[in-house]
Amino acid sequence: MKILVLSGSPHKNGTTSLLIDEFYEGATQSGHEVVRIDTAKLKINPCLGCNHCRRNEGKCVHEYDDMLEIILHLLTADAVVLVSPLYYFGLTAQLKTVIDRFYSVNSLLRESPKKLYLIAAGADTDDWAMDGVRAHYKTLCKYLGWHEGGTLLAYGLAARQDAENSEYKIMSNKFGKEI
Numbered sequence: 001m002k003i004l005v006l007s008g009s010p011h012k013n014g015t016t017s018l019l020i021d022e023f024y025e026g027a028t029q030s031g032h033e034v035v036r037i038d039t040a041k042l043k044i045n046p047c048l049g050c051n052h053c054r055r056n057e058g059k060c061v062h063e064y065d066d067m068l069e070i071i072l073h074l075l076t077a078d079a080v081v082l083v084s085p086l087y088y089f090g091l092t093a094q095l096k097t098v099i100d101r102f103y104s105v106n107s108l109l110r111e112s113p114k115k116l117y118l119i120a121a122g123a124d125t126d127d128w129a130m131d132g133v134r135a136h137y138k139t140l141c142k143y144l145g146w147h148e149g150g151t152l153l154a155y156g157l158a159a160r161q162d163a164e165n166s167e168y169k170i171m172s173n174k175f176g177k178e179i
Contacts, residue, residue, distance in 0.1 A: 003027055003034045003179065004077035006070070008084035008095025010040035015121045015163040016085050019154065019172040023081065023119065026176025034176075035073050040094040042066035044101065053104035060104045067101045075108060079115040079149060079179060082137070086122025089132045099140070115149035116141050117179065119172065123158035130155070149179065 005023070009016045020036060027034050045062040052061040060067065074080065082099075084091040091099075102109060118137040122129055130153045141148045152175050154168040163169055 001032045001078040001179070002076060003032050003079045003081060004070075004073045005034060005036040005081045005083060006095060006098060007036065007038045008040065008082070008092035008098075009038070010092070010094060011085070012038075013160055014085060015154070015157040015160055016083050016119065018160055018163045019119050019121060019152070019168060020083055022169050022172035023083075023176035026173040027179055028176075030177045030179070032176075032179065035077075037070055037073065039070075039098045040092070042069075044070075044094075044097050046097050047100040047103050049103075058104050058108070060101065062101075067098070070098060070101075071105055074102070075105065075112070077114060079117060080146075081117040081119060081149075081179075083119040084121075084133070086120055086124065086129065086133065089129060091120075091133060091136060102144075110143075110145050114144075114146045115179075116144070116146045117149040117175075118151040119154070119175070120151075121154035121157045121163065121168070123156065125156045127155075150175070 044067050045065050084095045120133045157163045
């Protein structure tokens with residue numbers, strides 16, 4: 001299976017980076033092809049809602065930013081994994097900007113059912129802290145007609161060291177193996 005991992009973390013060595021590394025190891029050990037894209041390192045302009053893409057066969061008004069690379073992988077992936085630290089009870093702006101830009105290829109994405117997975121990590125320990133992220137994930141699956149592959153919501157991870165010493169590291173590797 002071809003798996004596209006979209007990371008929304010701006011931190012090269014943060015908690016979600018460690019979880020991605022573990023997921024990647026598990027998925028590749030199971031024979032999957034994994035492409036990881038760190039969205040915070042790319043130049044991706046926000047969707048303007050201008051409908052230029054609708055009038056021009058999916059070509060976005062921002063056609064020369066880095067989103068094209070993501071779209072090419074997105075269209076050919078069997079599964080997509082959204083990975084984000086919890087920022088003010090939601091996905092990071094970097095990842096949300098990428099998701100908003102799915103709009104230019106909505107019809108293609110909705111015609112090609114995929115599995116969607118979510119990995120999110122936050123310092124909060126209250127279960128409700130991830131409600132917004134969980135709801136967004138479920139809504140994306142419903143809207144796109146994609147299958148809910150599963151979620152790994154990691155609580156209490158304020159720093160990378162917390163992740164290194166947690167069961168979430170092992171769970172992320174297993175998540176990748178079982179995808």
